[in-house]
Amino acid sequence: MSMNDSWYRASVGDVTQRDALQGDITTDVCIVGAGFTGLSAALELAEAGVRVTVLEAEQVGWGCSGRNGGQINPGLGCDHGRVVAELGADDARKVWQLTLDGVELLRSRVKRHNIDCDLKAGILLVANKARHVPELQSWQHELEALGYDQLAFYDRDALQSLLKADYQAGVMDWGGGDLHPLKYALGLASAAEAAGAQILERSAVLGYEEDGRTVTIRTAAGQVHAQHLLLAGNAYLGKLLPWYRKGFMPIGSYVGATRPLGELATQLIPSRAAVCDMNTLIDYYRLSADNRLLFGGRASARDAQPNALRATMRERMALVFPALAEEDFEYLWGGQVAMTMSKAPVFGRLGRRTLFAQGYSGQGVALAGMAGKLMAQTVQGDAAGFDLMARAKHWPVPPGAPLQTAIRALALLWYRLQDSR
Structure with missing residues (x-):
């Protein structure tokens, strides 16, 4: 599916x-992939005077970086308690701080490089069911215990001042927000090039070899000889990583954009904040700068054509906003999100000269940028942050597309059963 289908x-x-x-x-x-991870690393390295070349199989932002829901969240996709259990309280706090730094890195780059990407503050996590409310409050208290002071709780009635929809409660996170992801990716690319990075498009990598002193990266029309290789293709890495090192499976996720809704848009979401619900198979949505509703979700085990999900997504949107029951999507697109079993990202090394980071599990808008910076720092001799993130343990993903599809389908069925309780 082409990125050209997207709004x-x-x-x-x-x-x-x-x-x-x-x-x-x-x-x-050499960096493989011109999305948030690769472009962030390229910008960081180029500004430090390092010669850097980015190879992109399609165009800048073609993958998830240019198609996602645009929501900015601090934290990992998994609960902080899971990180504590695996890494210990002190290192878990360092991971949490890295995710906060990732949000600040995004904001500072937008400002410093004057990237016009419709950046705004505020993301609202809402409870679909009564049983979600204690979980929501527990999550808030857990983050406040870490010193995070950006959260505000709203009960069912108070929530109406922020969002005209039927939820049990909500927590506004003023530390998060949303943006136009493709504009941000294009802005990062321009900033990296201005700093001296070289970005080459339509240059799919076929393979690479390390000989101890250099890494040679091959495309159909040439080769790059580099001291270091950063694999930043995320869900679109293909076979560039061994199956047992990937740690994620690609899940199809889809977004629809309505026509511009005019004043109705702010009536539906008076806060104009991005919104995400608490189901396992989430609905997430936000308003664009021209007052379209961008409505996302509907995970798929297969790389389904978006139009096959049009009716389902319209029904989901109408359940949230009955006033939009007759609305269709002017644009409907999708792509692959790299999901791990734990919902924590996968960082790692291959040989002495190759690094990879992926599997952001829906948290990639800010987290991928920090991952790119950590890889760039590692190349320059400071591996502390990268090695901390690489300590997370991940189940290997079984090889073979048919088996992976079957596992994804079973997992999504389980999630739907959980959400129906």
Whole structure:
């Protein structure tokens, strides 16, 4: 499926077309993937004076970085308590701080590089059912115990001042927010190039070899010889990582954009905050700058065509906002999200010169940027943050697409059963 199906792509107009790799080149660091992870690493390295070349199989932001829901969250996809159980309280607190730093990194880059990406503050986590309310309050108290002071609880009645929808309660996180993800990716790319990075598009990597002194990365039309290789393809890495090192499975996720709703948009979401519910198979939505409702969710075990999910997604949207029961989506698109069993990301090394980071499990807008920075720091000799994140343990993902699809389908069925309770 093409990124051209998305409202994000339609709304940015003409974009820079970059050259493809031709022949052999030499660089200090080669990065595979021009999404948030790779572009963040490229910007960090280029600003430090490191020669860096990014190879992108399609165009900048073509994968999840340019198609996602645009919601910015601190934290990992898993509960903080799970991180404590695995890493201990002190290191878990360091991980939490890294995720906060990831949000601040995003904001500071938008400001410093003047990236026009519709960035705004506020994300609202809402309880679908009465049993979710104690969980919501427990989550709030857990983060406040870490010193996080950006959260405000709203009971069912008070929530109506923020969101005209039928939920049991909500917590507003003013430390989170939302943005236009493709505009942000394109802005990161421009900033990285201005700092000296080279970004080559339509240059799919076929393989790579490390000989102890360098890594040679091959495409159909050339080779890159580098001191270090950073794999930043996330759900679109293909076979560039051994199956037992991936640690994630790609899950299809979909977003629809309505027509511009005018004044109705702010009537539905008076706070204009991004919203995410507490089901396992979540609905998430927000308003665009031109007052479209961007409504996402409906995970799929297969890479389904978005139109096959149109009716289901319209029903979900109408359940949340009955006033939109007759509305259709002007744009409907999807892509692959890299989900891990634990919902914590996967960081790791292959050999002496290759690093990878992926599996952000829906938290990638800020977390991927921090992952790119940590990889860049590691290349420059400071591996403390990267090695901390790499300590998380992950179940290996079984090889073979048919088996993976069957496992995904069973997992999604289980999640639906959980959500129906």
